[in-house]
Amino acid sequence: MxxxxxxxxxxxxxxxxxxxxxxxxxxxxxxxxxxxxxxxxxxxxxxxxxxxxxxxxxxxxxxxxxxxxxxxxxxxxxxxxxxxxxxxxxxxxxxxxxxxxxxxxxxxxxxxxxxxxxxxxxxxxxxxxxxxxxxxxxxxxxxxxxxxxxxxxxxxxxxxxxxxxxxxxxxxxxxxxxxxxxxxxxxxxxxxxxxxxxxxxxxxxxxxxxxxxxSLCLVSARRLLATLDLAAAVALEGLRGNLGSIAEPVNRVHGRRGQHASSSRLRSLLRDSALWYGGESRFLQDPLSFRCVSQIHGVGHEVLARAEQVWEVELNAPTDNPLIDRENGAVISHGNMDSTALTAAIDPLRQILAKICELSGERLHKQHWPAFSGLPTGLAREAGAIGGVQFLNLSHIAASLIASSKIWATPVLLNSVGQLADGVEDTAGLAMHAVADLARVIEAAYKIATIELTVGVWAIHRRDIDPGKLGHGVRPVFEALLPLLPIDREGEETFSLSPLIDFVVNGDLVETAYDAAGIDPRTWKAI
Missing domain, CATH: 1.10.275.10 (Fumarase/aspartase (N-terminal domain))
Known part of the structure; x- marks a missing residue:
């Protein structure tokens, strides 16, 4: 790698x-x-x-x-x-x-x-x-x-x-x-x-x-959505979730293209998981944060596709003012540099990514909540024991990042900049602000996804599940991350998420998982 x-x-x-x-x-x-x-x-x-x-x-x-x-x-x-x-x-x-x-x-x-x-x-x-x-x-x-x-x-x-x-x-x-x-x-x-x-x-x-x-943010967002889909698949294994929510008949009856894309990924990542067979799922019906993954992640796929369409039009559109009209030998003043179209495409993308982050936070929290997981509090070694992911404050860190992502997801388009240049510039699209906040949301989302992957792997380990019974895309994640976790050593020394975040962000882990699931990385592009 x-x-x-x-x-x-x-x-x-x-x-x-x-x-x-x-x-x-x-x-x-x-x-x-x-x-x-x-x-x-x-x-x-x-x-x-x-x-x-x-x-x-x-x-x-x-x-x-x-x-x-x-x-x-x-x-x-x-x-x-x-x-x-x-x-x-x-x-x-x-x-x-x-x-x-x-x-x-x-x-x-x-x-x-x-x-x-x-x-x-x-x-x-x-x-x-x-x-x-x-x-x-x-x-x-x-x-x-x-x-x-x-x-x-x-x-x-x-x-x-x-x-x-x-x-x-x-x-x-x-x-x-x-x-x-x-x-x-x-x-x-x-x-x-x-x-x-x-x-x-x-x-x-x-x-x-x-x-x-x-442009770089949008290319990054493709891999991010693939990473968030992977984190959800690992969470479903960790909770022993009900895969009926991503079954093909559920998606076949609805025309959401993004939902189809996300659920198809999840089914591939969870291919041959024991969860597809009777007696493995813990609940007849999972919490919405598990049951609505393909629907909500799917919106992310659709919004990203729209943003990419807008971007590639703007990349090839002359925007500097004035315009040189070669055919008529003239110069024309115009407003093509207005960036409202860019901001209007990016604002919704930040919002849906923040929503997906919120969903991730709910899933990772429920995996170390005994009422949902059926495991000791905080995924500790045994009931009443001190330790586990709760002892590392992973849920607090995730909650903080989720709060930040929501702050950065606040719509930019309607902010006023007043009147500049003696009133000549009396409106602006604020695209650079929208893009900079998108970069912040993407960075936070990768950290949140890493924490969800960490908690999911920890839960799978606590259940002593045979890796061969995990979905094909989940197996390499479990095998790669488990040695990096301080299981039963919590608090002996300060735990750093940096190696795990690096592993996730640089794409190696995600590409390995998708390759094992038989998914071509080229399908990460917007639908």
């Missing part, structure tokens, strides 16, 4: 960033960006695996044509927002041709104001750079070929600027992108690059940070 890496485990991050970004291993073939077919998986392989990005040959003529429009406007002295004028509340102020280079550099430096605090993980910055390259490939930004090549060179050499994890309200990621853009211009050992007309605005007037970070 692969060892955990800093890029794939969220606790290593110094700022809110995606958890458990799946790694393909070695960098693959270069990804050719054309501006119209960029995918979430391609961003992940560039940002995390270090795969090179190139510009598709079909894009270079568009880039040149777009630049020709900008240069014609400058030569004619036509008023054009951000090209021959100021920006924001200073849009009526003219910029002389002789001052364009100075104006563009000052524009970046002025917007790149630094504030002490967390900085973005380099993987997120690389993802943003890839998004920018794809945007420039559309030819609607009007930047020079030299700038595109410089950005591509920095990305492929993994020389990324330090960027603050704050400063965006979702009407373009202005502040962090200005820091990124300024770093690209000044990055040693290359010579200083002087930005031309509109290039400063093109570098900072998009949602590349939000889109890049969000």
């Amino acid at each position: 692969n060892n955990p890496t800093a890029a794939s485990i969220s606790p290593r991050y110094v700022s809110p960033a995606p958890a458990a970004i799946p790694r393909a291993g070695k960098p693959g073939a270069p990804v050719a960006l054309s501006g119209n077919n960029f995918t979430l998986d391609q961003i992940a392989t560039i940002a995390v695996d270090g795969t090179d990005a190139t510009i598709d040959e079909s894009a270079w003529p568009r880039i040149s044509e777009g630049r020709a429009v900008v240069e014609a406007i400058v030569a004619e002295g036509r008023p054009a927002y951000g090209i021959t004028t100021g920006v924001g509340s200073q849009k009526e102020s003219s910029v002389q041709q002789t001052d364009l280079a100075t104006f563009n550099r000052r524009l970046l430096a002025a917007h790149a104001t630094r504030v002490p605090g967390p900085t973005l993980d380099p993987a997120v910055v690389r993802a943003a750079m890839a998004v920018q390259l794809n945007l420039f490939a559309t030819g609607t930004s009007g930047v020079r070929r030299e700038l595109v090549e410089r950005l591509m060179k920095r990305l492929n050499e993994n020389r990324v600027p330090t960027v603050d994890a704050s400063g965006s309200v979702g009407a373009s990621d202005l502040v962090p992108l200005a820091q990124l853009g300024l770093g690209l211009l000044e990055d040693a050992p290359d010579s200083v690059f002087e930005p031309g007309a509109k290039e400063a605005l093109s570098l900072m007037n998009s949602n590349a940070i939000s889109l890049g970070m969000g």
Whole structure:
């Protein structure tokens, strides 16, 4: 199994960033960006695996044509927002041709104001750079070929600027992108690059940070849902649950696609479990947190699928303002940079993940509650004994994480940012906030899932169940985690969940379990 890496485990991050970004291993073939077919998986392989990005040959003529429009406007002295004028509340102020280079550099430096605090993980910055390259490939930004090549060179050499994890309200990621853009211009050992007309605005007037970070979060969320389904399967074995709730006839009569996907996974993970046979289930009808797993987890699958659809549209949509209309040789001011669509897709995903976390908490709690488990309190060695998972406060830790996930799941879209830039910017989508909170929810959810897996394995051990009678997907989880647990040694020394969390987050355990269940990891993608 692969060892955990800093890029794939969220606790290593110094700022809110995606958890458990799946790694393909070695960098693959270069990804050719054309501006119209960029995918979430391609961003992940560039940002995390270090795969090179190139510009598709079909894009270079568009880039040149777009630049020709900008240069014609400058030569004619036509008023054009951000090209021959100021920006924001200073849009009526003219910029002389002789001052364009100075104006563009000052524009970046002025917007790149630094504030002490967390900085973005380099993987997120690389993802943003890839998004920018794809945007420039559309030819609607009007930047020079030299700038595109410089950005591509920095990305492929993994020389990324330090960027603050704050400063965006979702009407373009202005502040962090200005820091990124300024770093690209000044990055040693290359010579200083002087930005031309509109290039400063093109570098900072998009949602590349939000889109890049969000892309990695969505790829991570696929594995997270697979992990949460696995945790539920282990919990069903630990409680000796009734598998009638995930039986095919139950799902066949309902048209929920997500429910079908989740229940199908659970049936595969629990294939050949003794629970499918009479006399094994403890209750005729389990608590709802066990009985409604496929229904509620299924909503997560559906919401993730919707978010992915929105994201891949936005990844290939020109968002920097103004738009270069190559066909008519014109410049058009617009509002494509508005990030409401992104936030409206991410808010529900955070909410359903928090709901699934709540469900996980209920299941792990009931496994060490004698009235439900039929075992000694807290899964202790025997009735009246001191110890077990309760002695380790695992339920308290899970409850705290669940509370945090619910706080971070609070809808972002309806928050007001007031009026900025002298009233010009009077609404914003707050996408970067929505994505940063999604990253926090994902990180918490992985920890909660790890605790549920821990409690489930502990309960299976207390029941002295033959591993051969467990579901095929549960067996490797039991065998891998059991040696890591301080069973009957609780309190002898401080127990750390870190090794278990690392094991779960880096994907090795989950992939092994799904492989044993005969499930192709490619099916983790949204339905």
